[in-house]
Amino acid sequence: MILNNVKLILFFIHTFKQSICVNLNNITLTDIKTLQNEYPNIMRVMLKDHPYYIFSYNELKYCPVHFSHLVDCERVPYEGIEIKDSILEYVVDDCIRYKRYDLGYAIIVNAIESLGFTYMYQFCEFAIEMNKKGANISNFLKIFSKNLKSKIMPIFNKEWISPEPYECILNVYKEHKHKYENYEFNKVDEKYMSDLLICKNLMKDKVHFLSKPPEKSMNNMSEQNLISIQMNNNTIIQELLTIGSGPFKDITGYKYETSCLGDTDHHSGKIGKIHIFLPCGHGWSCENCIVLNEQCPVCHQQITDLLDLQPRCFLDGREARCISCRNQIKDVHPPSKHVMMPCGDGWYCSKCIDNKNCTICRRECKDKLCVNL
Incomplete structure (x- = not known):
């Protein structure tokens, strides 16, 4: 037992000392392969037409780069790479084939970003609709919080994706905690719903780049259907966002x-x-x-x-x-x-x-x- 603990400690020390440096102005094939190996499950998803991640400029289609930092080249052209209704893995394979490493890297991280934002966005919508019904979401909030801390935020921090929506949601529940016992939001609270709507608006331009979770309006849904969607979203985020024990990245x-x-x-x-x-x-x-x-x-x-x-x-x-x-x-x-x-x-x-x-x-x-x- 002691030997196993020592091995585990040495493993974490070794992992911590590792260094991955990604130059956003010089993405390499190795950078893309690293992402593919770290997030194999998300590579299977299908990409949808999207006004933010696939936008037009001077009659050409572009992809935004980089998601949370200003770089010399803030957009890269798709140049014939088919995106809409295509499997992410096949899109990235085409990027590699044509040595469009910057595009392939950006698409993978944009997919990760959109998946995480979509999950948070739909939880805010779920919480708002449940509050309209005076329904308690304390158990669902625990699962959501666990997924944020163990799945989404470690990945967002590692890939340097903006945590602003996450921090917005964190502040909402921190602010309203004192009004309810154990976060049992079981009565209609206009201020609480309004604060969650602000968080939703931070993400609205970057959600639903992937075919799942599917885009559905929760307005006027029954409580049973709302719960079913939220449980399904929990399953999707747990299946798609898997991450190895790799180190944080230095971004230049x-x-x-x-x-x-x-x-x-x-x-x-x-x-x-x-x-x-x-x-x-x-x-x-x-x-x-x-x-x-x-x-x-x-x-x-x-x-x-x-x-x-x-x-x-x-x-x-x-x-x-x-x-x-x-x-x-x-x-x-x-x-x-x-x-x-x-x-x-x-x-x-x-x-x-x-x-x-x-x-x-x-x-x-x-x-x-x-x-x-």
Whole structure:
């Protein structure tokens, strides 16, 4: 038993140290093969005509790239690749055959994005319609939450798909929790339904790119039919979104990519770790440049130590969220990012950094660092 636990720990250490770097301006065949191997089940789905994922520009059909980041080439032409009513695997095979790797990569991730958004969108619709009937959805909410945490969000984080709709739903149930015991929404609540509608609107342009789950209006459906659809959607998301134990990805090649203070030619997606200067908290610097710095290049304060962090913390252009209270840092005053010392976990907002123990590793907080990027 102990030996098996040791093997498991070593496996996770090995997996954590692995590095996959994808340059969005230079997608390779290896990048596509990696996606195909990681998400084999979704490769079987059929793609539908879609105004967002298959849009016209100057009489040509294009695919949006990249789903949550600005890149030099923000769209790629389909150039004769048949998409509508085609199996995703066959579409990607055609892309590989014609060496359209950027298109193949974008289509796979767009399919993943649309599947996840469609599931969240239809749950919001399900919750709204059930609330109109004064029906309790607490058990369905537990299943939905489990699928979000174990299926959708790990994949969205790994593939760098925007979590904004997920965070919207999270905030809705956080806001309304105090009004109901155990999230038992068993009476009509106009504000609750209105808040869910806002979340739906965040996703409406990106849903139903795939043939399943099927597009159905839940308006005025019976409670039994609503439950049947939601249960079917749970099954679909569990079957299609399977993911291996691969590492997070470092993404490069998009506009406004954060550069090392020591050398603007170095980007965090191309290196293993980045360094924050102590005690001032400015950063960041890559391992290639840190040996050249005795003073902080920003404030010229003497560097006495370093804090090592993963590149993903800084490459992602999305708003930072506190790992303790889950509020966006920008909404907390003062809107500053902190990491807890000595563990180095973050981000914490200016209020939660005063916690006695780290939310992630539970180590005692000895000090804190305000990071200035």
